[in-house]
Amino acid sequence: MKYIIAVIQPSRLEAVKEALSEIEVFRLTITDAQGLGRQRGHTEIYRGHEYKVNLVQKVKLEIAVSDEYVEPTIEAISNAARSGEEGRIGDGKIFILPMDEVVRIRTRERGEDAI
Amino acid sequence: MKYIIAVIQPSRLEAVKEALSEIEVFRLTITDAQGLGRQRGHTEIYRGHEYKVNLVQKVKLEIAVSDEYVEPTIEAISNAARSGEEGRIGDGKIFILPMDEVVRIRTRERGEDAI
Amino acid sequence: MKYIIAVIQPSRLEAVKEALSEIEVFRLTITDAQGLGRQRGHTEIYRGHEYKVNLVQKVKLEIAVSDEYVEPTIEAISNAARSGEEGRIGDGKIFILPMDEVVRIRTRERGEDAI
Amino acid sequence: MNEIAALQQSADALFLMLGAVMIFAMHAGFAFLEVGTVREKNQVNAMGKIITDWGVSTVVYFLVGFPLAYGINFWLDAGSLVNLINGQPVEGARGFDLLHCFFLTTFAACIPAIISGGIAERAKFWPQVAAGAIFAGLVYPLFESLIWGRFSCFQTWITKVAGAPFHDYAGSVVVHSVGGWLALPAVIILGQRIGRWLNGKSQDIPISNIPFLSLGSWILAIGWFGFNVMSAQDFEGITGLVAVNSLFAMVGGILFAVVFSKNDPGFVHNGALAGLIAICAGSDLVHPFGAFFIGGIGALIFIFGFKLETEKLRIDDVLGVWPLHGITGSWGGIAAGIFGQKALGGLGGVSLGAQLIGTVSAAVWALLAATVVYSVLKATVGIRLESHEEERGADLSIHKIGAYPERHIR
């Protein structure tokens, strides 16, 4: 089983959710995040003073999947998360981490069935 | 050593914190999250327009533990995080990930003692 | 490849960002978090009632790195994240998790080059 | 009509209109005081209650309350209405009676607004609206009619036994204490909010927004000068003494609260209001320096009364409206009988006995009325949200929308 962490553009969240449900990945956890990377931030000005804002708003998805779902999930996300045809800097990353175990709190189920 | 990630109902946070301290797990990191899963969201209405809110507020706990603590921790969380006797949809999940190393910044300690 | 999670004091974020860029780690994801640990919280009083606030504001950094970068990253963070000379309780932790794969959404690159 | 009379009529009209508008504005203050104190999941409801209560109070007071208290009704064509003074036709009256009723409506509407703060975060919407209607339309006007209105019997009796009529210039007792003492049974019958006490331990619920709370307090304090000064209800009767006494009572409330609450923003911003509540009754009688202490003591009453009420008596009065409007209002009634005396630099002509009688009777009347009304409502339609509704918050449960939709809808 794998624990997939994806960092995407907030504007793509809707699309990614849909793409995932199409491949029957209905469960995930979302957190707001800020990213530092190749994508440049912006400058704000208030009372004549410049503020460099180099952190960019991102959305972080966490999805636990059984192994056979890993590739489809990566596919779904990387297609849906791109802005425009060939994507734009800042579209984000997908990180795949190994996962030993899952527990569904409600039922105490473990492993694959708990995902 | 394992890195435990638990997604629970916000209303259960207090109970879970207590349950964990009872088994002497005093350290954890908490983030607000929103979940997508079996639990259904709700609808809001403003000026006659319906809004489907399908993300549910959750709280995410992250706990690094040494191996002998894994089971007790899972136990403690899954008992305390359940709403009502046999739990309710949306009570959440516990994910156990392998962890290679821990460092306590203050002391530079590593491994078990750093947890 | 490793997935490094660091929990630090919000006040140290700037310093850590700089330290990381010095060792050419330019990419990371940041989330606000609250911590429970050795560091004690504080008490607030409103209309004569005391509120114990035992969660402490923290900032969580997530950094995917290739193996040779692990040690330098740990070094950079633990130096920059310390408050004062020999650090203060609450300075935080660094967790190193194994990572199987990375994908850059924009280019579909995988592995080391995607980091 | 000669020029002077014309000026006087216009001046009376402007005077009452300004007063009415200033007190109308206070209701925005009630709303924000509550918005800032309840949790974010109940902020929409706080505003919904205040604005709806305002609407209902206006209707019932014009149709029932005012006619009841003053024997004047408005079932005439507009042409006759504009020329009415105390029910008598007068050329060029500039709609005096209409304005008079508007002005007094703003007092009546304070009753549900006061209660609203006590029962916040868990009350059903419509039953509370109904209760408010009964209070603004009947319960309050009945007492009003005895003190300010057409039924002189009570005041005559008080004068006989105590040597002077009961004096309440701007409603410490008639308005605020009645509202506050009505709220007490309401809050008790309604019961504590879920989670306020966990297995015997007090778990006070953090408030949401102190800037909004303080905005509410400021709006109330500003409008209050209309509440007190325009209570002359007649341009000739305006006096700076009322204005400056209100100022000093407010300042006394602020400073006592800053010192005795160790700078607690909740007590300080409500302390200003406590001072203003306490001074209403005697604002035309006492010396400004007396007003300072009336207000200061009012703030102390709120500070210690609130702790006593919520921690010892375990009454979950969210904004503390019983100590604030109820007890402090009663204090105001009594204080007028003390600081109003010539011996203390006051104008005199007031009797402590009379003040005690009037003050106590108001509290008793309010306690009775509210106990009956809320018991009946509870037994019939029910007054409290289902526990799951309360947990979701009154906003989603009643209004189907939260206070900050953009933040949580996506």
Add this chain to the structure above:
Amino acid sequence: MNEIAALQQSADALFLMLGAVMIFAMHAGFAFLEVGTVREKNQVNAMGKIITDWGVSTVVYFLVGFPLAYGINFWLDAGSLVNLINGQPVEGARGFDLLHCFFLTTFAACIPAIISGGIAERAKFWPQVAAGAIFAGLVYPLFESLIWGRFSCFQTWITKVAGAPFHDYAGSVVVHSVGGWLALPAVIILGQRIGRWLNGKSQDIPISNIPFLSLGSWILAIGWFGFNVMSAQDFEGITGLVAVNSLFAMVGGILFAVVFSKNDPGFVHNGALAGLIAICAGSDLVHPFGAFFIGGIGALIFIFGFKLETEKLRIDDVLGVWPLHGITGSWGGIAAGIFGQKALGGLGGVSLGAQLIGTVSAAVWALLAATVVYSVLKATVGIRLESHEEERGADLSIHKIGAYPERHIR
């Protein structure tokens, strides 16, 4: 000057000044109504637009609009200006004409403030300022001059054909409906916000902040009593009927909205405004109970008009200013012709025909003017932000700073 005349002059000055300041305050209400309704990324812009439009409207109305509508200009030294009444030198006039123009400026400035709410979140800054200047300086004063101003021809004609002049006491039609009907072409020509409709499905955009929205609504409602009562524009002319009719129309709007919108905070707080908009025209004529229904119907018009406009007609009118000010304003003009009749307890002397003529001509005039102005602006300088600017938000794109810098700058 004798004492009475002096009092009268001072009283007129105070009366107009208080009215002007109360309506000036309403513009803070316009600002917060919009701040609460737009997304957080457009809140700074909402405030920037209102305050800038206020400034520009003041200048153009003093220099062009008022002279146009009333034939009085201010190109005299200060010494002469203070002694001017309706353009004639009068000793001790206390700057009457200046105050008169100030008072009417606050009306003119409502026009861009109204439009601002409809075109929010996507309009360019300066082109909209220009449009506002044209409306406040020419389009509005031209119509004003025909109804209230120096060109009696139109009213004379209406009187001939309909038996009475067109009656609009405080501007349901002249101000609000003109503003609302000007906004309609503006919103249509500007087009929907990005994401408002996704492949044919309506995706309403969540608003940001209901407490701010309701603060705006309260401020507007409070100032409105200056808007209506001070429309007498002369101290002798003050009447409580106007104040109480405004009260009842507002209350009607609130209560109808609470019931028919199932307690939707957006409709309830705007319902109060709908009631006030609807009553302006007939506030000096109708019976308070008539006013109640005028306001209530006004709220219904807004509720159903807004749904129709945004869902059926797919017009992305962010605050719903066309149904609120436009249609409801027109309803106010017509309602004065109905409820103003003696038969319905009104003062009479008003003709439904005349009201229809005046109301329709205002709408037509506004539609024409706005269509021309916005088409020209669109064809030349352009009126809409680039899509990437709109997505970043008007705050960052136009003002280079967000509404809550501390939260997102680090």
Add this chain to the structure above:
Amino acid sequence: MNEIAALQQSADALFLMLGAVMIFAMHAGFAFLEVGTVREKNQVNAMGKIITDWGVSTVVYFLVGFPLAYGINFWLDAGSLVNLINGQPVEGARGFDLLHCFFLTTFAACIPAIISGGIAERAKFWPQVAAGAIFAGLVYPLFESLIWGRFSCFQTWITKVAGAPFHDYAGSVVVHSVGGWLALPAVIILGQRIGRWLNGKSQDIPISNIPFLSLGSWILAIGWFGFNVMSAQDFEGITGLVAVNSLFAMVGGILFAVVFSKNDPGFVHNGALAGLIAICAGSDLVHPFGAFFIGGIGALIFIFGFKLETEKLRIDDVLGVWPLHGITGSWGGIAAGIFGQKALGGLGGVSLGAQLIGTVSAAVWALLAATVVYSVLKATVGIRLESHEEERGADLSIHKIGAYPERHIR
């Protein structure tokens, strides 16, 4: 007392009372201007300072300041107080002197409110309260007594050397510049906030909440019309010229700021205030179009003055109160001497020399007083929070609670 005299007395009372209440309301504006500008961890403190300073100023000004400046005190029974005009007993005076003192108290209370914005986020609470008391009770009234009060010597001398007395109708100099120039030493002696400059690099600290800031600015601007118009302090003296000059100066401030700050919301909303500060002195003298430029230049002074002060001089004046109230206030004093001349359409009778003398002496007096007071306080009780207190925020350190408890308590 005859009817006309009665009307006059009542009118004077209403006039002063309305003015006093409008300026009292401005203090809510001071509070929100600061709440919106400081970081969220200092918002409660911002409100706590303003409301406490108000309370203290009221007490010291009634007890010390007013008696000092005008030779009238209030150690009489209430009965005598109500019948006092300029210290003389007059039947039916309606508490004129009390109201007069209330009105002037609202001016005195502006002094600490102005300073509060400069020293925000790091000052100790009680020492600052003490400083405010000294300023409102002694420093300000002393200068006031020379310009407006009972000590004519200074004005006589100015008239002798400059041909006319120093003219300051509504306090550009006496109130605002004194407040602003008092703030300068305060801010310098207090020192920069932690983190404002990092190893020689300017790190401006993001403000928290622009909607609150703009709410503050709106409240101030609205109340300002009471500040200026009611400065006639006598109903007969009301003039629309003051109202309209205030309007045009404000508008000039807004529009110049919009253009020259490229639509920066901080400069625009403070630009309106700069305009109003600049016009106070000459609002009864200059031509409205002159007022427009006085205000516009005032805004420019603030914009460039603020950058100079905070970036070049490295003075960490959080709200920019020295350029805003200090320099711009001084400009207002001088501007009255320029635009007040007949040659520029003004009423004349003013001397530039006199204006310079008065303006400079105010600045010097304020600089001296503040330097002494703050040096002594610093040397004795200390005026600055411990660095860890400052880092936690004044809210938690001083008031033991944050501004949004629900968000961070769990």
